[in-house]
Amino acid sequence: MQFNVGLCAGAASEPVIVPKHLYSPTYLLRIRRGNSFELATFLVSLLLGLGYNAYVVSGYASREQTLCDRRMLPCPYLPREKEAEPPPPSVDKSKYRPKSPPDFKSKFIEEMEARERRKVEAELEERENQRIRMITEHERPPPDRYFGQRIHAWVLLLPNLPDTSVGPASEITESLFIEPSTGVSYPPREPATGNLYLGIESIWNNRNYWVNMQNCTEACTGLEWDLSDVKLWEHFLAGEPRELRNVEDDEDEEVQVRRDFHMVMPASYVERIEIPYEDYELRYPNGKKTIYFKKCRVDLYGPYLRPDGLIERVTQYREYEYRTRTFINEYFSNRSDGLVRSDKDVVKEIVSDHYALGRKDFCKVHQYFANSSGTVDEERTIEFYAGRRFDELRRMKMNPFYASQDYENRDDRLYNRFVEFSPYSEEYVENNIHYRNLAKIVEKFHRNEELPASKDVAVREFNFVDNEIRLTYHYDVGEYTQATRTFIKPPVTERGDKLVFTPDMTYAYNPNPLALPENFDDLIEELEKLLNEEELSVMQVRKAESEIFKFLSVRAKEYSKPELEVYAFDPIRNEEALAGLMAKVEKLKAQSKRELEGKVDFLQPYFARIGNLKYLTLKQATEIRDACLNDFKQALVNRANHILREFEKCSDELENWQSALTNSEGMSKEEKESLLEKVNKANLRLRTLEVRLARHRDLASFRYNRVVEIVKSDKRLSILYER
Incomplete structure (x- = not known):
């Protein structure tokens, strides 16, 4: 889900002023627009709810980062080209090898040819370097009079304390910056990150407010992230959790809090953040978004927004001004x-x-x-x-x-x-x-x-x-x-x-x-x-x-006339999907009824037993009728029992696999995935057997009555119904 991004300071003419007020995350959901501080607060609220150790960062960033200008950045949406695997080295297995013929070529000629090759290679290298210099000079941004003073906010992720990481939050092992307007992550110690984020004033979340005491002359690449060290980060509020404070283990927590008590973090003043499924599926404001990169334009669309199912279009251009198209990649869904x-x-x-x-x-x-x-x-x-x-x-x-x-x-x-x-x-x-x-x-x-x-x-x-x-x-x-x-x-x-x-x-x-x-x-x-x-x-x-x-x-x-698939469990379009599913079920039922109504001679095997007599006695006709109906009834019972046995067998296997999956501490990742796959297949098998049993139960009486009618209308047994 994305928002329209405003300027971090709220006005293009005053990019060095911190916004005077911030809208709440719940209000931000309604207007779908905000500055960098509001977007960072919204994203941190979501990350904290998922168990991440997230913080809002207030600092300074480059002009391109604050204005969300990515026109000189390489496009990350371009498909990655698969690198060709080098051919395996050829091994000469021959036992005998002929000697190489003597080299009668002039050494002077070889030296002159090598000198000519080096000269040509040097010219080509110089041309390539000149081309790279021209591209670099063209892509260099113009001077910024507010360089180092543009106010910006972004998100900081730190590793959780030991034994507190749950779920995906445990994957964070190093500090990480996240740009809230794009969702792109940056390692703080990378030199390229230092060109985007130039300095930090403070960070905060729902626990405390920390002021940066370190020097930012090298941007953010050399900062340390130990928040318990007051020489690096001075916390503003007392009463924070004990694990975030550098105190002795034998010191009483209540005494320490009372001694340092002067202000506490206020309680949350906003409602619970709930994103409706319709807004989440829409992905972008009004369902579409356009991003410009270096010689590339990206158009993004929400699922089911376009009738052809297009969700992403990446257009490459020959010039920086986006005039001549050279290549187009389109991605579809559903x-x-x-x-x-x-x-x-x-x-x-x-x-x-x-x-x-x-x-x-x-x-x-x-x-x-x-x-x-x-x-x-x-x-x-x-x-x-x-x-x-x-x-x-x-x-x-x-x-x-x-x-x-x-x-x-x-x-x-x-x-x-x-x-x-x-x-x-x-x-x-x-x-x-x-x-x-x-x-x-x-x-x-x-x-x-x-x-x-x-x-x-x-x-x-x-x-x-x-x-x-x-x-x-x-x-x-x-x-x-x-x-x-x-x-x-x-x-x-x-x-x-x-x-x-x-x-x-x-x-x-x-x-x-x-x-x-x-x-x-x-x-x-x-x-x-x-x-x-x-x-x-x-x-x-x-x-x-x-x-x-x-x-x-x-x-x-x-x-x-492109058609899009709608899944049965789609909460938005499930009415049409359910109607189509029910139509298929009714069609299958009708097909089963037509199969029963077809011309099937149920009595032929029983007539064959007595020699296909032309005329039957009353006793013989009664025996054939009763035997046919009893056998058909027993076949229905046997089929139901078979489905029940398969259901019980599959239930026992599922219980054993679930028990093994619960006690999977010593298993490898591959073994756990194999067990999980077996559990999923068993659940699908159980559901299938349940549907088969319900369908058999619904059609059993109809099938039996239909057979009774067929037997009753057979002219060969007319002696049973003569008065």
């Missing part, structure tokens, strides 16, 4: 299509959409051009989540003249399929996504150690222009070339029940001169297999085109 981020390179006109796991197509990243018209043959790249698709497709690249598919962990060891299309199509049909003719399909496979290298296909090419099938096998041990084989495909008219194949329709190369020639029947069988594989590959290519067409159609609908 999108039903799973869109979480969109990166737009304005210069290259490339857009990359990132999706969360959960889409039906398992798309992870979709990269395309910004001026794309949404056709299948345009250049685009689609990445999928690993291990989610049945075909193990990991990446798909599409281009007007080629397509590429990358696979992982396939049983047939296929890892890439490359498709080349003909540049021109003889027959173009409007709205036909398969209009491009195939020129060739190249498939690559990993090594299969169970087969000899000369029989294990590494590359398989179906060439439709030359009417050939070309095979390239894997390298064998000690070989410098690969075995190959080429088949000339017979005409389609000669591919009947018996394939027409002659020896001149294939030729091969084998680097092993001692290899045996291939059997002619084996070659015919292999050619038939390859022709079938060619048809399957063509089907996969056309299927990929259809899949991209469907993906683009769904994506166009998602972008034109």
Whole structure:
């Protein structure tokens, strides 16, 4: 939750005057605006309620910090680039190494070349230093006539005393500054912090008021934070807690307080701070906020404020004046299509959409051009989540003249399929996504150690222009070339029940001169297999085109009319969510009823026992009816008992895990997380079993009555109801 920030002193013309009065934190919640002292008091009140050792700091800060001017600071909202891991060092395992040839190059020439390289490097370094100096000079702020005199307030966090830290407050181990207007934290001893916060006059919280007795010539970097040392910090009020005072252990506390008693900290005069959920979710004043950084603009929005779910937009510019955009990062939340981020390179006109796991197509990243018209043959790249698709497709690249598919962990060891299309199509049909003719399909496979290298296909090419099938096998041990084989495909008219194949329709190369020639029947069988594989590959290519067409159609609908998900436990929008949830429950109930109303012959197994007689006696009809109803009733009882047994078993496991989690003093962090995960899964399982049991209880009587009606209306048992 953030506020509009006013000047720390209340007026731009008098930045050195302390505000004469402060609004209370509860009033600040209503107006959503305040100066630095009011914001610091509000934040300290919240931190104290959470158990932090927090203080309001009154001191002096730089002009940029007091005015909340961050136009020359690097943007913290920019996505961090992942550093590429260095490749592992190559280890030469060869036993014998040839000697290096003698170096006949002139030493004088080498020295002259090295001198020229050093000269070029020195020129490049000088240019870079000059560029850095120009940037530094441009970013240097203008002189401030009030430097060191601008009044400002911020927040100080100190470590809690031993055995008093609870919850997240125990994570504070060193002193920390927090700017209340931005929420950014600064270590006090960092030199960069000394350029922002120039000095401290006093600090205070709900316990006391301390005056700084230390020299601030080095800003705040050299200050000590032992508040019990009166030489460093002089406390103003007596009666503070004993642990904050430097007194002897044998001194009576009451006597010491009476001797130093002259003033006590007044009681709080404000109401309890309560932030409504609507205001907390809104995050910013009016739900949106704009922040300017160096060559960067950040627009922040509250959840559900925009119909497209946008919560953050980071725009990078080429100039300091924010004129020419170069890159845009957009972040989304609660999108039903799973869109979480969109990166737009304005210069290259490339857009990359990132999706969360959960889409039906398992798309992870979709990269395309910004001026794309949404056709299948345009250049685009689609990445999928690993291990989610049945075909193990990991990446798909599409281009007007080629397509590429990358696979992982396939049983047939296929890892890439490359498709080349003909540049021109003889027959173009409007709205036909398969209009491009195939020129060739190249498939690559990993090594299969169970087969000899000369029989294990590494590359398989179906060439439709030359009417050939070309095979390239894997390298064998000690070989410098690969075995190959080429088949000339017979005409389609000669591919009947018996394939027409002659020896001149294939030729091969084998680097092993001692290899045996291939059997002619084996070659015919292999050619038939390859022709079938060619048809399957063509089907996969056309299927990929259809899949991209469907993906683009769904994506166009998602972008034109974006929908936001509303969670069932949302306290603001739960009415619509609950209505939708109840509609789903009613739909499931109706589906169960339709299943019962379907044509199911419950009596057929019982007629089969007596030989499917055409006519029944009264005794036989009565036995069949009673047996059917009793068995169905017993099945309902058995199902309920099974759910109850599972419920009791899960309850016992949950109790054991909760007991182990309670006595987890000697466990590691990983063991505790594992136990907590088991407890959460058990709770979800219990809830599921409870819902199943309630649903079974609600439908049991209806199902039984429905079966009774079906049995009663069966004409084969009409003898029971004849008068």
